[in-house]
Amino acid sequence: MGWGADKKPAGPSEVYFEFTQIGAQMRVAAIDAATGTEVIIIAPVSATQIQMQNLALAKLKRRMEQGGG
Template sequence: MTGRGGLPGREIIFEYLGLADSVRLAAIDAATGTEVVVFGPARTARHDLERVALRKLARRLGLNTDGTQKTPRPKGRGVIV
């Protein structure tokens, strides 16, 4: 799959594995080999699981959901609200 759901220009491989009444979904970035795994009920729509996996993969890669690099937070105390 390429680009659907928020990672344009990247090839993402999805791997599904059914486990009793749940499903394990692994999303792998083909360019870097980075893999993330999410679990969900077997009745959940595939699109919803893929969306969660893509968001998790984007975060792991340090990308925004539109595929651009995240800007690093400034160092120091406190939280930017």
């Protein structure tokens, strides 16, 4: 996903997504393959899969940048 000034990847490389519907909501887990870092979002089922993935990926990138990886 690009390289930062310290020559380390700027964000997650390979990401796995897991979708679980819970009533009218979708639980989306985004997991960084290299570190095992996982974040969860809850979205309405009316959102598209791309919207859910983008939101979960943005949260995962923030977590990785904050050293949570």
